[in-house]
Amino acid sequence: MFHYISGSLAALMPGTAVIDAGGVGFKMTISGHTFEKISSVSSAERVMLFTHMAVREDDMELFGFFDESELETFRLLITVSGVGPKAAMAILSAFTPEKFAIAVCTEDKKTIARANGIGPKTAARIILELHDKMAAGVALPSAFEGAVSAMPAASGAAASGKVSEAQEALLVLGYSRTEVLSALSGIDTTALDVENIIRAALKKLM
DSSP states (O other), X not given: XXXXXXXXXXXXXXXXXXXXXXXXXXXXXXXXXXXXXXXXXXXXXXXXXEEEEEEETTXXXXXXXXXXXXXXXXXXXXXXXXOOHHHHHHHHHHSOHHHHHHHHHTTOXXXXXXXXXXXXXXXXXXXXXXXXXXHHTTTOOHHHHXXXXXXXXXXXXXXXXXXXXXXXXXXXXXXXXXXXXXXXXXXXXXXXXXXXXXXXXXHHHO
């Protein structure tokens, strides 16, 4: 019904935002990610949130998202059997769209299950139903492309030697495979030795 709503920020609290657009206050459920992005906006500034309206038999709820990649992630998540809007928002509060995409594509069930209310079985179902779509880039928002396309490079480099050593060292330190791949994907590993690769990755992870 609405693609986005733009107006002044009339009220903001964790999980909820109200935008005054033309004298009408639109109350939206928002993720922790969106809350952080708009928390510094003053009442005099305009804010724009992309929206999704969920219609049930006895209720309607409007969801607001800071950017389209978050909106598209939400819409992908609610196509998964057993994952409703509440669970989708919990995941989006725990991860950025890019980190979630990497977790799905690397089949990192443990990381996805860290989201509030998401157990191992639900995480496994999400991976099962979304892995091929995200890996193939089908219905994948443009904001994901950098994160997902970087993964094969990181994985391929891992097999070459020093990146593999750095990756294993970071895993031993307790970081998840998703976190390690995300950190390594933005580092020019060709110009660094193993020790400096680890140091550069740790700076990003910390």
